[in-house]
Amino acid sequence: MQAWVIGNWKQNPATSDDVDVLLNDLCAAISTTKRMSHDNSARCQIMVAPSLIHLAAVSSRLKATSVLCAGQDVSAHSASTGAYTGECSAQQIVDAGATWTILGHSERRQYHQESNDTLLQKMTHALSQGLGVVFCIGETQEQYDGNQTLTVIDNQLAVVKAFIAEQPELIDSLPTRLIIAYEPVWAIGTGKVPTVTEVSATHQHIKQTLAGFADSLSTMTVLYGGSVNADNADSFAADPMIDGALVGGASLKAGSFLAIATAFSKGSI
Template sequence: MKAWVIGNWKQNPAASQDVDTLLESLLTAIDDGAKASTELSNSHCNLMVAPSCIHLAAVSTRLKGTPILCAAQNISAHSASTGAYTGDCSAQQVADTGAMWTLLGHSERRQYHQESNECLLQKMTHALAQELGVVLCIGETQTQYDANQTLEVIDGQLSVIKDLLVQQPDIAASLSDRLIIAYEPVWAIGTGKVPTVTEVSKTHQHIKQTVAGFADSLNEMTVLYGGSVNADNADSFAADSMINGALVGGASLKAESFLAIANAFSRAST
């Protein structure tokens, strides 16, 4: 299985010039690596970045024809196309920029915008209708982790996939190519706290088994880990076969650290 390393830029960078600088750094490093025949020259790792909506069109245009894909950080739950929804960007509008994926269900969206499973079901439906792939983020809080509720919480969050399949059973055959799950313990995002590889591996195994139970076609689900992933710990996560890549936050804002993580997963996938 080919690994994925996805950079979630969140509300960064502020200026278009800084976005351009980051993109050029990434593309130059990849080009230099190809010339030097390093890991990313024959990559076993898909690369993707998710800029904020204001920069989405420019980033998508710049990355066209390069090894890096582009994703939105969110889409509207209200409409797949257009409507009187001030401040929202629809799946159709995102697809029109050239982006091919969208993140959904990130813990910051769940926390700050109270996104429910019902909301996420609408967003997934709209995304898939516009041929956008979905990176579905799931994970437990510190309180839930301390109470040994991790798997219970995850099962509740994964149920949105089951609900989608109930509504659209015909989508099952293609969903494994259009859906990625990112397990991000909320308590590990940006905190420097990191669960052990063994903990993450067991949780990923549970996720894969649970999703496979929804449909036979989902028995090889790609599951990424996110939460304080950096260049120093990437090799240990990449070495575990249950961990198919990483959703990277702060470390994705510097080309060197982002590509170091990608190189770790590329080496492990060879």
């Protein structure tokens, strides 16, 4: 199974010049890796999600490479256009050069109070415009401490179940158009990391839950995110339940980001 390593740049870098430096470093690192005997790039798909203001420039720069480009969100109000100041539609994200988008990230859930109904609208709009969706789920520290992880995940995965109920004709296409990213909120950017055993068990639950929605979803890709770095990537990549990583801070340094991708390239053999 092909691994995925996705860099979520969030509200970074600050300037276009900084973006150019990061892209230069990333392209140079990829080129160097391909010249080396351990190149396993075909076994790991790399993708980056820049901020909206930089999306078109980044996607244009990466067009000649194997690296994909994603948006960080889409509007819930309309898939195309409308009187929604400050919003950006799925159609506009596609026009800017993205082929995927991240939805449901914990920071969006926290700062924008995104509900399941809102996320269902966003997922519907994104998929209707041909965007793949990286759908983020995960529990807070309080929920983790209260042994509520699986209950929270089941509630968040209800968005996928609702989408299937509304558009059953798309079920068979979802394994190639929808990726689940398990990101425990308490591990994002904190340096706190769950054990590989914990992550593996949670991923197994996610995959079994999705397979319960429809047989064709038994092959869904499930990524881990939450303080993944070059030092711990090998241990996560070695577990067959973990299909890749959604990377935050470590994706802003080309060397560490590519080291994570290399770990999952080897782990997918």
